[in-house]
Amino acid sequence: xxxxxxxxxxxxxxxxxxxxxxxxxxxxxxxxxxxxxxxxxxxxxxxxxxxxxxxxxxxxxxxxxxxxxxxxxxxxxxxxxxxxxxxxxxxxxxxxxxxxxxxxxxxxxxxxxxxxxxxxxxx
Amino acid sequence: xxxxxxxxxxxxxxxxxxxxxxxxxxxxxxxxxxxxxxxxxxxxxxxxxxxxxxxxxxxxxxxxxxxxxxxxxxxxxxxxxxxxxxxxxxxxxxxxxxxxxxxxxxx
Numbered sequence: 001x002x003x004x005x006x007x008x009x010x011x012x013x014x015x016x017x018x019x020x021x022x023x024x025x026x027x028x029x030x031x032x033x034x035x036x037x038x039x040x041x042x043x044x045x046x047x048x049x050x051x052x053x054x055x056x057x058x059x060x061x062x063x064x065x066x067x068x069x070x071x072x073x074x075x076x077x078x079x080x081x082x083x084x085x086x087x088x089x090x091x092x093x094x095x096x097x098x099x100x101x102x103x104x105x106x107x108x109x110x111x112x113x114x115x116x117x118x119x120x121x122x123x
Numbered sequence: 124x125x126x127x128x129x130x131x132x133x134x135x136x137x138x139x140x141x142x143x144x145x146x147x148x149x150x151x152x153x154x155x156x157x158x159x160x161x162x163x164x165x166x167x168x169x170x171x172x173x174x175x176x177x178x179x180x181x182x183x184x185x186x187x188x189x190x191x192x193x194x195x196x197x198x199x200x201x202x203x204x205x206x207x208x209x210x211x212x213x214x215x216x217x218x219x220x221x222x223x224x225x226x227x228x229x230x
Contacts, residue, residue, distance in 0.1 A: 039167075046224045047167065047210055047225070052216075052219075060216060060219055061219070063124060096166055098166075104216065106153070108155075108214040108220075109169055109173070110212075111169050111172075114166065
């Protein structure tokens with residue numbers, strides 16, 4: 001059974017870069033044709049999609065975050081990563097990684113989730 | 124981008140009741156809508172994919188319907204473990220995914 005283990009800094013200073021990783025266990029990043037996604041949730045609020053990295057390696061980001069976000073995959077380490085540049089207090093949230101099941105272009109659903117990482121942006 | 128207007132934002136129900144949560148998409152999205160349940164301090168859990176496909180292990184009292192721009196999640200015979208927040212999500216690749224603002228189901 002696939003398990004997603006998240007890690008990364010829980011405290012980031014304003015204007016710095018938020019970096020998180022999501023390690024895949026019980027399966028391979030490159031097998032099964034799966035894609036991967038990041039979602040965040042400001043404390044006490046709703047879910048916001050950040051972006052996807054598809055099995056092909058292609059990425060797509062939320063237009064509201066696109067200029068500051070990078071999602072990448074490392075098949076040798078069996079993990080995906082998220083970087084958000086120039087963070088502000090508005091980036092304070094719980095960040096989740098998840099597996100995207102389904103197929104391109106539009107039939108996707110998030111069927112396996114990481115436990116979430118709380119990231120606070122503060123000086 | 125595609126907006127998902129979810130209603131109501133909160134809902135009160137008693138054990139054994141049935142409730143319906145709706146999502147309206149700002150443009151036609153066929154059946155590319157998923158529904159998730161989230162309990163406090165936990166990651167979301169997938170309930171239904173492609174508008175009406177119940178996920179393995181999810182009780183049959185959960186059902187989804189709709190297509191194009193109008194979608195609904197119905198919970199019948201509400202049980203204690205169903206008190207949670209629920210989110211719809213559309214999965215079109217262009218311009219990208221989006222979630223509804225959520226519905227909190229309370230006693």
